[in-house]
Amino acid sequence: MxxxxxxxxxxxxxxxxxxxxxxxxxxxxxxxxxxxxxxxxxxxxxxxxxxxxxxxxxxxxxxxxxxxxxxxxxxxxxxxxxxxxxxxxxxxxxxxxxxxxxxxxxxxxxxGEHIEPGFNMPKLMRTTNCYEDRYNDLQVTFHENVVAFTLLNGTRAQLEWGRYEDYVIINYRGTSQSYTHSTPLVATPFGEKPSDTFRYTAHVGSPQWLNCSLQIVYMD
The missing domain is CATH 3.30.70.2390 (Alpha-Beta Plaits)
Structure with a gap:
């Protein structure tokens, strides 16, 4: 015992x-x-x-x-x-x-990071840190409530986007991807430069190019 x-x-x-x-x-x-x-x-x-x-x-x-x-x-x-x-x-x-x-x-x-009140969405960004590397560096343009992704074959996919509380939301055929905002320094050949970065918050099943963060780097 x-x-x-x-x-x-x-x-x-x-x-x-x-x-x-x-x-x-x-x-x-x-x-x-x-x-x-x-x-x-x-x-x-x-x-x-x-x-x-x-x-x-x-x-x-x-x-x-x-x-x-x-x-x-x-x-x-x-x-x-x-x-x-x-x-x-x-x-x-x-x-x-x-x-x-x-x-x-x-x-x-x-x-989670937040979007500052009064922040204006950049008009042109690139995809980065994608779940699938082949979707890195796609061009993404924002106009009012429409966002356009230029895909690998050159076609443009237009989606609706908006803000909900502190998040940017992109909608695609019943699927929603949300993004949080941060301003990290990014390493470039010309040294570290400021950026606006929108990190995706979840992995969606499709399309895979929504599983990318969005970024613009300011080169002075």
Whole structure:
């Protein structure tokens, strides 16, 4: 009987020591939250959502991982989730803003970005960070409530677009893609330049060229 109790206690201790992903979210749409949950269920580590705010100094997509036990494959899987959702993850291996992780635990921080009041949509942008690389660098033009994608074969697909709360929404035959706005610096042959970037928030089944972010880089 004592041996049975000892084995049970050891199993419980092992379970408690299993690395865990602590998930912090802020300002995500319902679609983003659903997609994030689905993707987290596919990776191998246990995870739990927290209610604490994300430190302001963190980028929109940040991973914090412990230095004492690096889980390279698992961390890359979490970074892939962020990229799938249209973000560029930043991975930190040190303690930041009083957040410290040990024993392989990982902090997963994802924050929705917003469009400033009075912001005017750029007239001409390019697709970037597409789920399928072949759709990168398509020309996208905005006119009032119509947006036109110049496709790989040269044809132009015209869709309706608009704003809903803090998001840009593009509609296509019953499918909607939403985008969040940020202004990151982009590396160019002439150094880092400012941009307006609209990151797509979910992976739609079709058309695949809606699974792209939109960007304009300002070259002075």
């Amino acid at each position: 004592k041996n049975g109790i000892l084995i049970a206690m050891l199993l419980l201790l092992t379970a408690c020591q299993q690395p865990t992903v602590y998930v912090y979210t802020q300002g995500l749409t319902a679609i983003q939250k659903q997609q994030l949950t689905q993707q987290l269920q596919l990776q191998t580590l246990p995870y739990q959502f927290t209610q604490l705010p994300i430190p302001k100094e963190f980028t929109a997509a940040t991973l914090l991982t412990s230095q004492d036990k690096l889980l390279t494959h698992e961390t890359q899987s979490l970074a892939d989730i962020m990229q799938l959702m249209g973000y560029q993850p930043q991975i930190n291996y040190v303690s930041v803003a009083n957040h410290h992780y040990s024993d392989g635990n990982i902090g997963f921080y994802l924050r």
